[in-house]
Amino acid sequence: MKTILPSIRNLAVLVLIVSSFSFSSLVAQTNQELIFKNSSRISGSNGANGTVYRFPLINGTHDALVKIAGRSHSDVRLNNIDQSSSGYNNAFQPQVEYTGSTNNISWWMEFEITFVTANTQTLQTIPGFKATAIDIDGDNSTLNEWVSFYSLNAYTLENNSAVTVTNVNDNLAGNIMTAGKRFDGSKNLYTAGVDTAETSVMTTVSYNTTNIIKLRVGGTKTANSSMTNRMYSIWFKNFTYLAPITLPIKLSAFNAVLNNNSKRVDLSWTTEYEKNVSHFIIERSTDGVNYSDAGMVFAYGNTSDSKHYSMHDNITGLQATVIYYRLRSVDIDGKNELSNIRVIRIGKGTENSVSILTYPNPVTSDLRITVPANWQNKRAVYEIFQTNGQVVKRVETGSSSQTESINISNLAPGFYIVKVSCNGETAQQRVVKQ
Numbered sequence: 039m040k041t042i043l044p045s046i047r048n049l050a051v052l053v054l055i056v057s058s059f060s061f062s063s064l065v066a067q068t069n070q071e072l073i074f075k076n077s078s079r080i081s082g083s084n085g086a087n088g089t090v091y092r093f094p095l096i097n098g099t100h101d102a103l104v105k106i107a108g109r110s111h112s113d114v115r116l117n118n119i120d121q122s123s124s125g126y127n128n129a130f131q132p133q134v135e136y137t138g139s140t141n142n143i144s145w146w147m148e149f150e151i152t153f154v155t156a157n158t159q160t161l162q163t164i165p166g167f168k169a170t171a172i173d174i175d176g177d178n179s180t181l182n183e184w185v186s187f188y189s190l191n192a193y194t195l196e197n198n199s200a201v202t203v204t205n206v207n208d209n210l211a212g213n214i215m216t217a218g219k220r221f222d223g224s225k226n227l228y229t230a231g232v233d234t235a236e237t238s239v240m241t242t243v244s245y246n247t248t249n250i251i252k253l254r255v256g257g258t259k260t261a262n263s264s265m266t267n268r269m270y271s272i273w274f275k276n277f278t279y280l281a282p283i284t285l286p287i288k289l290s291a292f293n294a295v296l297n298n299n300s301k302r303v304d305l306s307w308t309t310e311y312e313k314n315v316s317h318f319i320i321e322r323s324t325d326g327v328n329y330s331d332a333g334m335v336f337a338y339g340n341t342s343d344s345k346h347y348s349m350h351d352n353i354t355g356l357q358a359t360v361i362y363y364r365l366r367s368v369d370i371d372g373k374n375e376l377s378n379i380r381v382i383r384i385g386k387g388t389e390n391s392v393s394i395l396t397y398p399n400p401v402t403s404d405l406r407i408t409v410p411a412n413w414q415n416k417r418a419v420y421e422i423f424q425t426n427g428q429v430v431k432r433v434e435t436g437s438s439s440q441t442e443s444i445n446i447s448n449l450a451p452g453f454y455i456v457k458v459s460c461n462g463e464t465a466q467q468r469v470v471k472q
Contacts (some may be wrong), residue, residue: 044308051269055180064203070097070273070356071128071273071274072097072102072274073095073096073097073128073274073296074093074096074102074120074128074130074272074274075093075120075122075127075128076083076128077091077092077093077094077095077104077120078091078094078120079091079119080092080103082106082114083190084119085106085115085116085117085119085394086106087106087108087109088105088106088107088363089105089106089430090104090105090118091103091104091120092104092105093120093130093226094156094157095142095156096153096274098311099155099156100153100155100156100162101153101154101155101156101157101158102130102151102152102153102421103151103152103153103154103159104110104130104150104152105149105150105151105152106147106149106151107145107148107150107210107211107252108147108148108210108211109145109148109151110144110145110146110147110256110343111136111138111143111145113136113137113138113140113145114126114134114135114136114137114145114146115135115136115137115149116132116133116135116315117133117134117135117267117281118131118132118133118269119132119353120132120394120448121133121269121271122192123271123373124232124269125232125271126232126271126273128273128274128275128276128363129271129272129273129274130151130271130272130273130274131221131269131270131271131272132147132149132224132255132269132270132272133267133268133269133270134147134255134268134269134270135266135267135268136257136259136266137266139429141180141259141260141261141262141450142259142260142261142429142430142448142450143256143258143259143430144184144208144255144256144257144258144448145151145256145258145362146186146255146256146257147255147256148211148238148252148253148254149252149253149254149255150169150211150250150251150252151250151251151252151253152249152250152251153249153250154249161249161250162249163247163248163249164247164248164249165247166169166244166246166247167243167244167245167248167251168242168243168244168275168276169187169190169242169243169244169245169251169253170240170241170242170243170273170277171185171187171221171240171241171243172232172233172234172236172237172239172240172271172273172277172313173228173232173233173239173240174201174221174222174223174239174240174241174289175181175223175224175226175227175228176224176225176226176227177225177227177229177265178225178226178423179225179261179263179264180225180259180260180261180262180263181224181225181257181258181259181260181263181265181266182223182224182225182257182258182259182435183220183222183256183257183268184220184221184222184223184256184257184258185207185221185254185255185256185270186206186218186219186220186221186253186254186256187210187218187219187221187243187252187253187358188210188216188217188218188252189216189217189218189245189248189252189310190218190219190243190244190245190247190287191243191244191246191286191287191311191313192243192244192284192285192286192287192313192364193221193241193242193243193244193284193287194217194241194242194243194244194279194282194283194284194285195241195282195283195285196237196238196240196279196280196281196282196283196303197280197282198238198281199238199239199241199283199444200223200224200226200238200239200242200341201221201223201238201239201240202220202221202222202223203219203220203221203222204218204219204220204221204222204378205217205218205220205289205377205378206220206426207290207291207435207436208254208434209434210252216252217290217291217310219243219287220457221241221258222258222302223239227228228386234277236396237277237279237280240277241253242277242279243287246311246342247390251397255268255270258400258448260448260450267292268275269420270280284297285373285375286312286313286314286315286367286373286375288309288310288311288312288313288315288375289307289308289309289365289367289375290308290309290310290344291306291307291308291437292305292306292307292365292380292435293306293307293380293415293437293438293439294363294381294382294386294439294440294441295307295382295414295415295439295440296382296383296411296414296440297350298451300349301352301353301354302351302352302353302354303319303349303351303353303361303363304350305348305349305350305351305363305365305379305380306346306347306348307346307347307348307365308339308344308345308346308347309337309341309344309345310344311341311342312337312338312339312340312341312345313368313369314339314340314369315337315338315339315340315367315368315369315370316336316337316339316368316369316370317334317335317336317337317368318334318335318336318337318347318365318366318367318368319331319333319334319365319366319368320332320334320335320351320364321363321364321365321366322351322361322362322363322365323361323362323363323364324356324358324360324361324380324439325362329362329364329395332351333349333351333361335347335349337367339370347449353384354413358384359383359384360382360383361381361382361397362379362380362381362382363379363380363381363382364376364377364378364379364380365377370371370410378442378443380439380441381406381408381439381440381441381443382440382441382443383395383406383408383433383440383441386397393465393467394408394409394410394456394458394465394466394467395408395467396408396456396467396469398468399469400469400470400471400472401446401469401470401471401472402447402471402472403445403446403447404420404443404445404447405442405443405444405445405446405456405469406441406442406443407420407441407442407443407444407456407458408440408441409438409440409441409442409458409460409465410465411440413438413458413461413463414438414439414440415437415438416437416438416440416460416461417434417435417436417437417460417461418434418435418438418442418458418459418460419433419434419458419460420432420433420434420435420442420444420456420458421456421457421458421459422432422444422446422449422454422455422456422457423455423456423457424452425452425453425454425455426453430449430454431444431446431449446471449471450471451471451472452470452471453468453469453470453471454468454469454470454471455468455469456468456469457468
C-alpha cells in the first residue's frame, strides 16, 4: 500500500527501473529490483551541492552513491534525501522544494547515481538498465513537473501519452555539455498520489552498459503555487505499458551554419548511439510549416561510439530570407524521429559585426536569435534578463548554429534583455514578450 504525506500532496514520482542484461549471447541476466534503504551521508553537508549519500547493498553485492551534483537556483532545497513515509519504501525518494517567490520560473536539482562495490568507492558496471519517470503531471493550476535523463539510448511512451518530449544539451556538473531528453508533464493533475498504473504520464528510458546515471528533477510554474514541495521517487523496478511507442535515442547535436559565401548551408550532426538506424533525411522549409527533402545521408546503423555526419545544401537561387532545417532519423523498421528545428537567416549587411538579431519581436513563444558569423560553431551562452537584472532563462551550447531558438512561452508579458556571449565578446538586444 502507498501512503501520502498530508504536506506533500500530488507528488511527482520518478521510478528508475533497472533490468540488467548481458551483451554476451551466452548469458542473460534476469531483471532485478534494486532496493534503496538505510542511506547514510558519507561526505559534505546535508543538502549541499557535492554531498554524497551511500545506499548499502542495493542488490546484495553493490552499493549506490548518490551525489547532489547541482541545482538551478539557490532557492532550490533538498528537504529529504530519501522520503520513506510516503510513496514506495524500496525506492530512492528525494524530496525537493523551490522556496523562491518568482512566479515565472523553471527549477531543478541534479543527481548523480554511481554504482560501486559494497563498502567501497570502486566503480561497478551494470550491463543495462531502464529508468521510468512516473506521475509527471501538474497541480491543476500553474505548475507542471518535468525530468531530464542524459546519455540515454531509447525511450518509451504510452501511445496516448500526456508527456511532452524535447531534446536538451545541458551543461551538467563539471561543465560538461551532455545530450539528453526532457519529459514535461502538463499542468493537469492526473493522479492524487503515486500511481504506477497511470501510464499516460510516465516514460521509460533505457541505457547501455554504464556505472553512472545523471538526471534532473524539476518543475515549472507560471504563477504563484503552494505546491512547489515535490517528492520524486526513483524506483529500480520494471513496469508494463499499454500500446507503447519505443524510439531510439541517437542525436546529441544538430547544427546549421551559413557558409561565408552565402551560397550554401553547412549542416552537421552527431550521434552517440545507433541501433538499427537506416538513414537521415535533411528537411528544408522556407515558411516553417511545409518541409521538403533537401538530402539524405546513410547511417552507420549500429554503434555505441560517437559518429559525426555532415551535408552541404546549395541555396543558390533560393528566394527566401529565412530557411528552416530539421533532421529526420529513420530506422530500418520505418520508425522515425525529428530533431529540433535550426534556422538560417539570409541577411544583408556585415555578418561579422558583434551584434545579434532577435525575431519575432514582439514574441509569444519561440524567440530566434541570429549570431555573427565568427561566433558560429563555437561555445556560446544565451541569457534572458528581466529589467531588474535577474536571469530568467539561460541556454549554453558548445557549437552554436547561425540561429538558435529559445522557447519563452512560460515568461510573463513584458520587456526583456537578450544577451549572447562568445569568446569574451557580448551582444544584447531588447525584446517584448506578449
